[in-house]
Amino acid sequence: MNIFEADKKYIAGTYKRFPVDIVSGKGSILKDSAGKEYIDMGCGIGVTSFGIADEQWRRAVIEQTGKVQHTSNLYYTEPCVRLAEMLCERTGMKKVFFSNSGAEANECAIKAARKYAAEKHGPDCYTVVTLNNSFHGRTLTTLAATGQEHYHELYRPLTPGFESIDAGDLEGLKKLAGSVKIAAVRIECVQGEGGVVPVSRGFVSGLREWCTENDVIMIVDEVQTGNGRSGALYAYMTYGIVPDVVSTAKGLAGGLPLGATLLGDKVQDVFGFGDHGSTFGGSPVCYAAAISVLSRIDNPLLAAVRQKAGYMREQFTGAPGITGVTGLGLLMGLSTVRPAAEIVGELIGDGVLCLTAKDKVRLMPALNIPPEVLETAVGRIKAACAGT
Ligand code: PLP
Numbered sequence: 001m002n003i004f005e006a007d008k009k010y011i012a013g014t015y016k017r018f019p020v021d022i023v024s025g026k027g028s029i030l031k032d033s034a035g036k037e038y039i040d041m042g043c044g045i046g047v048t049s050f051g052i053a054d055e056q057w058r059r060a061v062i063e064q065t066g067k068v069q070h071t072s073n074l075y076y077t078e079p080c081v082r083l084a085e086m087l088c089e090r091t092g093m094k095k096v097f098f099s100n101s102g103a104e105a106n107e108c109a110i111k112a113a114r115k116y117a118a119e120k121h122g123p124d125c126y127t128v129v130t131l132n133n134s135f136h137g138r139t140l141t142t143l144a145a146t147g148q149e150h151y152h153e154l155y156r157p158l159t160p161g162f163e164s165i166d167a168g169d170l171e172g173l174k175k176l177a178g179s180v181k182i183a184a185v186r187i188e189c190v191q192g193e194g195g196v197v198p199v200s201r202g203f204v205s206g207l208r209e210w211c212t213e214n215d216v217i218m219i220v221d222e223v224q225t226g227n228g229r230s231g232a233l234y235a236y237m238t239y240g241i242v243p244d245v246v247s248t249a250k251g252l253a254g255g256l257p258l259g260a261t262l263l264g265d266k267v268q269d270v271f272g273f274g275d276h277g278s279t280f281g282g283s284p285v286c287y288a289a290a291i292s293v294l295s296r297i298d299n300p301l302l303a304a305v306r307q308k309a310g311y312m313r314e315q316f317t318g319a320p321g322i323t324g325v326t327g328l329g330l331l332m333g334l335s336t337v338r339p340a341a342e343i344v345g346e347l348i349g350d351g352v353l354c355l356t357a358k359d360k361v362r363l364m365p366a367l368n369i370p371p372e373v374l375e376t377a378v379g380r381i382k383a384a385c386a387g388t
Contacts, residue, residue, distance in 0.1 A: 069285050083096075097261045104259045337385075347384050
């Protein structure tokens with residue numbers, strides 16, 4: 001049985017994979033078993049922040065695997081504490097809970113907000129408000145938080161206590177607050193899975209003000225937008241606000257599973273012993289990888305991310321077959337005349353791996369993609385969008 005057949009036989013059928021088997025790679029170039037090369041414009045859905053088998057990242061991972069790979073959370077380890085310290089110092093958040101994925105980071109954020117609200121405002125204060133068109137994960141609770149009905153259909157009943165409003169609808173939120181007690185509001189600054197749709201600055205600052213006035217926890221989901229992808233360390237930083245809780249994962253450890261929930265002033269002490277936990281909660285190897293990733297996301301790197309994003313935007317805006325460009329930094333969405341899925345499928349043949357997000361072509365190259373590689377990819381994407 002070849003791997004396509006074996007995959008069909010043995011892997012649960014949740015993923016519609018492209019017919020590509022990746023065997024190796026370096027930086028922004030991936031290789032399949034026939035030796036064909038692909039430019040990676042998706043980074044495993046925004047995970048491999050510094051590309052494939054990056055030397056600095058590998059050194060950090062290999063060094064830590066030679067020391068200790070897992071201890072459980074019953075003991076102290078240096079990489080765990082140093083990573084938390086780094087995250088807090090760079091964000092102003094106060095404490096961190098580590099997990100293994102974006103969904104878990106979001107679950108933890110909900111637990112923190114609900115516990116805070118119950119203690120402060122009573123047990124009937126538990127409603128979490130999210131935005132229509134959002135995406136927050138696949139667990140039953142983060143699905144309840146996800147404001148897209150089609151994800152809910154097969155799995156009812158979902159966790160109760162979730163409501164959604166349209167992005168921008170501050171009045172709708174205020175009206176809702178008249179009928180339920182709101183514990184938290186959660187947003188993505190750019191709705192990634194929702195089609196790379198940025199949320200407006202006015203709405204985000206209005207939301208921040210309203211949450212402060214009403215002692216409602218403001219959670220920003222930085223799973224997709226975080227860790228340098230937006231051109232800032234976290235996308236909320238470009239909106240000039242400070243959330244109460246930030247959740248992140250994906251690119252944090254550059255290719256190893258790690259989620260982090262950053263707890264700000266208000267909720268920093270909400271959890272006590274036994275209130276939450278995880279056997280893995282990342283691992284020293286994931287923490288070492290994340291320290292290596294975060295230590296490279298400095299001002300020059302972020303300026304280069306913004307410059308590359310500017311170059312892409314300029315190239316794609318008004319190009320034949322492209323009707324719109326959205327996003328922030330190196331999270332970019334292209335509205336296209338031809339169906340996005342068709343374009344992304346064709347680009348595989350042209351040696352470029354891209355993503356879709358709803359009806360858009362979604363691009364998330366490595367933060368350090370070399371300019372000449374980016375230029376080649378952009379040329380091929382433009383040609384595919386134009387249908388030439
Ligand atoms: N939140 C956002 C904004 C995401 O984009 C995703 C995944 O795409 C998640 C949460 C879920 O992350 P994970 O798949 O790591 O659980």
